[in-house]
Amino acid sequence: METNPEKHTSSPAGEGELYGVLAEFDTPGALIKAARKVKDAGYTQFDAYSPFPVHGIDEAVGIPRTILPVIVFGGGIAGLVGGFFLQWWMNAYNFPWNISGKPTWSIPANVPIGFETTILLSVLTTFFSMWALNQLPQVWHPFFRKDRFLKVTDDGFFLGIEAADKRFDLAATRRLLEGAGAAAVEDVHKDPDPKKKVMPRWLYAFIVASTALALIPVALVLRAQASKSADPHYHIFADMDFQPKVKSDVAYDGFVDGRGNRGEVPGTVARGLLKADDAYYRGLDNGAWLSGLPKQVEPTADRIAHGRERFNIYCSPCHGYDGRGNGVVPERVKALGGSWLARNLVDPKAGVITMPNGQLFNTISNGFNTMMGYAAQIPVDDRWSIVLYVRALERAQNASLEDVPADRRADATR
């Protein structure tokens, strides 16, 4: 920076380096006029100080338009996108939950939250950006050393020109301000002790003390988590903890039968429970057993693997892992001196191989002879997977060497 030899006038005893010149004005109008004059004289390192925002001061001081609106727009967009993402992740992805039959992800329900997060982030962005752009908080400034400057929070209007300005010349700058109608002009020096520039000690103490106080509620919560008490639980939101509503499977006097549960309305079927598809739900094809597969069931490797998993859980205890009818239950019968085998699923003579898929499905669903039906335990789709796996098992247990791929036959006969 160009140095003006004259601006480093010797500081009086007990004062630091010259910081600038401070001029006081009586009215906002005088402040605006003076600011305009100083700007026109070519100064750039100066600022106006007033107890309230003065209309027109930005233009008079020559402050360029702020970029704050652009930053806030970014913050708002982030809030909007973030709000919608939050709701998608929580409601539709991580923990989908049916709330009064509404879709888990639906725009109308998300708009109020999206609106609020947009406002929230806009406001926070405005607040913090404004502080950052104004280089706040500023706890120390050379002007604070002048008692006169205290009036800036009450009824004083000030213009301060810094010595760092290229045009600064102590005598000429003072003359300029006096000519601009200043009520008083003062030289301002920095403090001779550079340590005085730092934040005052009491401010540190205040921050430490308030942080410690803010931790008290957290500490209380943590203590409550870790300790036991015989006192009844304190209900902050009692009306949420005890809601005047009837939960399922409780007695309720409001209905004549004394039950809180309401049965289905006669002649109605709950949504999704109509089960009109005979092939899928009952393994029937026009009254006869379905020989193929329902259209919902694709014979894929994944599905067969899933079928094996289900088979090994539900079927293998009796039918055995290989389907030959000697699972752990028949083994136990044998150990007790009895003689019983479950149906061999894979022996051509046992008749299961020739059963249509639909009949096999029906057997799993409703049982056969001493076998119980598994409709209550195994979902429809899984039953079809088991059917597919049983078919695969039959094929595997009756395979000849020709069924093995040529390059693996050596392994099969080893």
Add this chain to the structure above:
Amino acid sequence: MSALSKSIHPDEKYKAGTLGTSMSRAGFGLGAVLLIVSVVLGATAGDQWMRFFHAYLTAYTWVVSIALGGLFFVIIHHLTRARWSVVLRRVAECITDAFPVLFVLGLVIVVPVVLGYPNLYYWNHPDAHDAHLNHHLHGKLVWLNPGFFALRYAVYFLVWIGVSRYFARKSREQDETGNERLSEQMRIASGPAIIAYAMTLCFFAFDFLMSLAPKWYSTIYGVNFFGGSMIAIYAFLSVLGVGIQRSGRLTHSITTEHYHDTGKMLFAFTFFWAYTAFSQFMLYWYGNIPEETVWYNYRFFNDWQYVSLAVTLGQWAFPFLFLLSRWTKRIQPIFMFFCVWQLVFHYVDLYWNVMPNYHWTVQKAFNEGKDFVAGPLSGAVGANTIGLSPVDVLLPAALMLLFVGAIGRAMKGNLLPVKDPNLGASLAHENY
């Protein structure tokens, strides 16, 4: 704070001169021609005037909402002791002077209703009195009956004409005397006036628009109508201001700064309108009660869904996004584009409010082989085409021209409140 003030520019033409007469001549002349054409079309349509009356109601509420916006502009100006808007206040007062003409135009709806025309408001249909068929409606007939309807109509206009006349007269009196106490009197009157305004506006919206579907109700309906009317007035006032300036008047007084401010209000109420419209929708969507959702049901599942989308995007999303910026409000051609856009979409919004009712009725009557009767809330979903009719365009044009004619009729003398104590501040107004 030092009041930055200016006096009227020495070259300023602030006298209305011939502007008013040419506006009223052109407006009344062309408007009357278009109205007659529409009446002929309505008479020959062979639908018992149904389309005509529905389109007329849409166009009528459109211009009334603009005049109501003008009344709000004047009242809120005094209520808040506003200074920026002084240069625009006389123009707004001229807009409110159109109320007597609007009263006459409203008779086109009120008189047939009183004479028993059944196909616009279902509550005026003989079926509405059937306590078995229309149990819910039956109880509402205490309020919704032609006699009381006409009485309320008279009361609304009595209030509007009275309030607007009061402010316009005092304001013009101040032009002569320069008495500053008149400003104070108007400020005192503006408090009760805004309450009367709010009540009458809400009930006007209930009576003229919401009662088209008499079994359906929304408590925020009037507020939503108010939001639309605010969009309309700030757009209309800006367009009218530019128009007056094009004629060589007020060229120095109304500046970019004032348009910037009307633009801010246009922006704010664009969001306000959307906020209330969504509030109304979301509660019904969430509650999901058939008698409440039926109103939206019809507007969501046929051609009307595209109109719903157009209103959402056209009256809210698009202008909102662009009016955010300072420059869209300060560059006049762009700002004028958005003003005209919002005026048009305000009409589309009202069309979306009124016209589905017409389709309901026609479709229901057609299904039942009846003669244009049946209840709008029976909820027959069908009628897949909106079926634009020429009267949908001719009638708003006709009523707008008549409205402009009525405004022109009031434009006499000064176009500025020349002796308003705050005129100087308004002339020197700047945005930062």
